[in-house]
Amino acid sequence: MLDPDADLGRRAWLPCPRCCNDGCSTCAAGTSCNLHWRYLLANEARLVFLQCPGCMHRWWHDTEFGVGDNQVNSNQLPDSPASPGQAA
Ligand SMILES: [Zn+2]
Numbered sequence: 723m724l725d726p727d728a729d730l731g732r733r734a735w736l737p738c739p740r741c742c743n744d745g746c747s748t749c750a751a752g753t754s755c756n757l758h759w760r761y762l763l764a765n766e767a768r769l770v771f772l773q774c775p776g777c778m779h780r781w782w783h784d785t786e787f788g789v790g791d792n793q794v795n796s797n798q799l800p801d802s803p804a805s806p807g808q809a810a
């Protein structure tokens with residue numbers, strides 16, 4: 723059953739974990755294959771919710787990059803400002 727959020731205008735080219743496109747040279751080349759694509763149903767931070775139009779499987783895919791937050795080296799900031807008791 724196709725998700726009501728499925729929209730041809732929002733597609734993603736990611737392999738389906740159920741019917742992955744092994745052997746397709748277009749997919750292997752990393753180009754936008756016009757046979758093998760997924761509906762992009764939703765996205766939340768670095769996760770995207772996809773549906774495969776081939777087998778109707780739906781799943782969350784981790785894109786492994788954040789929306790802007792990977793560029794900020796927040797963990798390079800000092801833990802705390804220099805405490806008064808510490809020698810400089
Ligand atoms: Zn599939």
Ligand SMILES: [Zn+2]
Pocket residue numbers: 743746747748749755756757758
């Ligand atoms: Zn393909």
